Structure formats: C-alpha cells, structure tokens
Amino acid sequence: MTGIFLRWVFAFVLVRATFNPTEWNYIQWVRRTYTEELPLTVLLGLILFIGYVIYLRATLRSIGGFGMFLVAALIAALIWVLIDWGVLSLEHSTLNMWLGVLAMSIVLGIGLSWSMVRRKLSGQFDIDDVDE
Structure with missing residues (x-):
C-alpha cells in the first residue's frame, strides 16, 4: 500500500510542479523568466x-x-456527486483547479500502480514481473 501511495x-x-493555481509552478515561472533563464527553463522542462x-x-x-478515461470518469462522477450534495461548489475557481490537479495525479498514480493492484487482487503476475 505504501508503494501505491508513493x-x-x-x-x-x-x-503540481507543472501547473497549479498558485504562482509556484513551472508554467508561471516560465512566463516570468524564460528570457533570462532559458537554459534552466529548458532543463527543468525536460525533467518534467x-x-x-x-x-x-x-x-x-x-x-x-x-x-x-474510466478512472477520470469515476473521479468526475464523484466530484459531480459532491457538488450535487453541496459539499463542493463550482464558484471557487482555485478549488476547481486543485481538483483538476488531484484528478490528473490520481489517474497517473493508478496507472503506474495498476499492475501491483491487479497482482494483489488476482494473484496473477504480469509477464514483465516474472523473473526468468
């Protein structure tokens, strides 16, 4: 479980490093400093x-x-339910952007962890997981 969380x-x-509603992200930083810091901008962009x-x-x-698509749809449906119940509101653009960052990270995190989850649920290994 720790591996999935990590x-x-x-x-x-x-x-979040790429984009978030604060000024502390790569896209905002590039907009402000790319002319003065072009080599560093390219290096950090390549790392991302x-x-x-x-x-x-x-x-x-x-x-x-x-x-x-299914994971994103599930997250969207969950957000829709929370909006319908009055827990979330569409009026807060900053919160909506953070929800987008969270949703994207969940999709990527599940995708990277799926082989581990499937192996634990089914007991079957992927062909890439079996040592020769």
Missing part, C-alpha cells in the same frame, strides 16, 4: 517531460486509454 504522491508532485513520459507510458501500458 506513486500517487510523485504523480501529484509532477502535476521525462516524468510525464514515464508516467504516461506506464499508465497506457497498464490500463490503456480506455482505462484512463
């Missing part, structure tokens, strides 16, 4: 890109595009 935390950090490639490749291999 994979989600790293996904959250990756998405590598993180996304790792997460997206693993997610697409484990749950596929349809699985990503």
